[in-house]
Amino acid sequence: xADKIYLYPLWLxxxxxxxxxxxxxxxxxxxxxxxxxxEYPLIDFKTAVTMHDVSxxxxxxxxxIFVVLNVNLGNTxxxxxxxxxxxxxxxxxxxxxxxxxxxxxxxxxxxxxKRKFNPLQKFSYIMVMYFFTPMVIIxxxxxxxxxxxxxxxxxxxxLYLTNIFHLITAYVVxxxxxxxxYFSTMGPKPTSYxxxxxxxxxxx
Amino acid sequence: xxxxxASSKGCFLALSIFFIIFSAHSQTTSPEEAQEIKEIEQxxxxxxxxxxxxxxxxxxxxxxxxxxxxxxxxxxxYYVIDSLVYYDANHKTFRCSDCHSPDYETFPxxxxxxxxxxxxxxxxxxxxxxxxxxxxxxxxxxxxxxxxSDKYDDVFTCWMCHDAHSYKLNARSELPIEDVIVxxxxxCLGCHVGADRLxxxxxxxxxxxxxxxxxxxxxxxxxxxxxxxxxSELNDSxxxxxxxxxxxxxxxxxxxxxxxxxxxxxSLYKFRLMNKYKPYxxxxxxxxxxxxxxxxxxxYFLDTISIVVFLIIMVGILIHASLRIFL
Numbered sequence: 120x121a122d123k124i125y126l127y128p129l130w131l132x133x134x135x136x137x138x139x140x141x142x143x144x145x146x147x148x149x150x151x152x153x154x155x156x157x158e159y160p161l162i163d164f165k166t167a168v169t170m171h172d173v174s175x176x177x178x179x180x181x182x183x184i185f186v187v188l189n190v191n192l193g194n195t196x197x198x199x200x201x202x203x204x205x206x207x208x209x210x211x212x213x214x215x216x217x218x219x220x221x222x223x224x225x226x227x228x229x230x231x232x233k234r235k236f237n238p239l240q241k242f243s244y245i246m247v248m249y250f251f252t253p254m255v256i257i258x259x260x261x262x263x264x265x266x267x268x269x270x271x272x273x274x275x276x277x278l279y280l281t282n283i284f285h286l287i288t289a290y291v292v293x294x295x296x297x298x299x300x301y302f303s304t305m306g307p308k309p310t311s312y313x314x315x316x317x318x319x320x321x322x323x
Numbered sequence: 324x325x326x327x328x329a330s331s332k333g334c335f336l337a338l339s340i341f342f343i344i345f346s347a348h349s350q351t352t353s354p355e356e357a358q359e360i361k362e363i364e365q366x367x368x369x370x371x372x373x374x375x376x377x378x379x380x381x382x383x384x385x386x387x388x389x390x391x392x393x394x395x396x397x398x399x400x401y402y403v404i405d406s407l408v409y410y411d412a413n414h415k416t417f418r419c420s421d422c423h424s425p426d427y428e429t430f431p432x433x434x435x436x437x438x439x440x441x442x443x444x445x446x447x448x449x450x451x452x453x454x455x456x457x458x459x460x461x462x463x464x465x466x467x468x469x470x471x472s473d474k475y476d477d478v479f480t481c482w483m484c485h486d487a488h489s490y491k492l493n494a495r496s497e498l499p500i501e502d503v504i505v506x507x508x509x510x511c512l513g514c515h516v517g518a519d520r521l522x523x524x525x526x527x528x529x530x531x532x533x534x535x536x537x538x539x540x541x542x543x544x545x546x547x548x549x550x551x552x553x554x555s556e557l558n559d560s561x562x563x564x565x566x567x568x569x570x571x572x573x574x575x576x577x578x579x580x581x582x583x584x585x586x587x588x589x590s591l592y593k594f595r596l597m598n599k600y601k602p603y604x605x606x607x608x609x610x611x612x613x614x615x616x617x618x619x620x621x622x623y624f625l626d627t628i629s630i631v632v633f634l635i636i637m638v639g640i641l642i643h644a645s646l647r648i649f650l
Contacts, residue, residue: 155618157578164577164618168539216643221650265543279615283622290629294636301640305647 126235126321130188135316137181139296144174146293153286172263179256185248197235198245208238220305230323240302247295251288258285367418368410373428374419379406385430404488412491422487444481462565465558469567475524484510494563495594504549504591507563511550534570539577547614549591552580557589564590581618583607 127135148171151161162170189195211227216239219226228237236244261268261281269277306312311322377383377398387394409415419427424439426432448459466472471479493503514521515529538544553574555564579586583606595609604624605611611620 152581152617153621155578155582157576157582160578164581165539168577221646265540276611276615279611279620282615282617283625286622286625290625290632294632297633297636297640301644304644 122323123320124230124232124323125319126230126232127316127319128192128194129319130192131194132316132319134181134185134188138178138185141174141178141181142292142296144170145178146289146296148174149289175256175259175263179260182252182256198241198248200238200241200245205238209242212237212239230321235321243295243299247292251292251295255285255288255292258282258288261285364416367416370418370420371406371409375404375406377430378402378404408489412489414487414490441480441482441487444485458560461558461560465556465561465564465566469555469565470569471567473569478524483514494591500591500595501546504547507549507551508545511554515550537575548580548587552587552590555590557586559589562593578618581616583619583621585610585616585619587616587619 148162148167151167152164152171154161155164155167161167189198208228215224215227218224226237228234230237258281262278262285265278268281271277272280303312303316304310306315307322315321377385381398381400381403382395383398384393384395386392422441424436426436444459445463448454448457449463451459466481471483493506496503512531514524516531518528521527521529532541535541535544551564551567554568554570556566556568556572557564558566574580574586585607587610588607592607592609604622606621606623607616607619610616614620
């Protein structure tokens, strides 16, 4: 029988499902707005604007909740890392994903109560949760309230720069989401990790 | 050493961007200074001087021949003409008497003079090859079909919008687009916000803000587009549409502008497009000169790179998943 560890507390699972749903709504409405075409609308423009604005505000609130609870309930410890030997650990994990997994090798950094994320996961989660998500929220606030954005930044339209940052971040987060979902199929069974995010128990 | 994420470089960068974007709200570069008054024939200036002596300021002085003394009087503000504005406007080479009766040179003016007939654009410009590019005839045709003409055909003349003493070409100029927008919108707002002028034609009252309550980012739209972008019907021959539409026919679909084939390129940015503003990887770069319009100003490079990376990821996942299944 597979080992089970209770790794994902209720607050985290609730936050996670909201985060995922809101990001999906934002990606869909964002694509519709960015590639808007009167003849082939993915979502009606006005509906997409409302959907994007509301989901964006909720995502920002959800993110604030995540940061507060993460700090106060001890989950931050999983987001800390040591620079020493860091590239080596990343490489080892990457090698496992690209070679080892096909040979049936054991993962180099098995998940435990002390180590919730392998080095690659930790790196990508830190980047997404503490760089790209704040960035997408900050730039999103700028686009939601364009009056507060500096008109000119280095002789370039401030709103345009804000939007470019928003867009790049959105693209990165979308790519992350796709990879994240795919890697979630790499548990003992393809559905194991999805179940973990529902019942809180990690299977290995 | 263990590093808490709160102090990581990612956070620092995010905060830096926050401060760059939201630091003290600076103003746009101030509009270029008013064009230097070009050399006007001194003779015209001298001739007009007699009118500007009184009509050039708030106060004028005349000699009262009845009680033989100088009298200071206030000029009716509606009859004050700013000479600096006049000599910067389109008709700056005109003598006052080119349009007005020379009898105005006599003071007090004869009361009958207010009945004088004033020529309109077509009286001078119709069929004039020198002004062919402005398509005055088409303007006249379009205006005849407009909501203003429908309702006030007899009294609504070109001068209602294009003040004879101050009108100057804007859309067909290298002026910053913000200045073009402010100038053109002031023409509409002169009546639709100013009750005095409107009362010449109608007892209606408009509440522009309330009427446009449905418009998202109302202030931003008012600052970055002209009223006519939505309230007129385009004509390919004209740089500025003159067929003003009834209120109910105004453009209300966001996506008419918020798309790569944006309506704005055929109106507000048409002159800049005709002058081929340099593209640098963006759709509608001429718009980007001043504004970012979601859906209209897209960077092809960024979109292409992102789509290619997306495809690479999808192919990578497909290969990886296949190998997991079959190996």
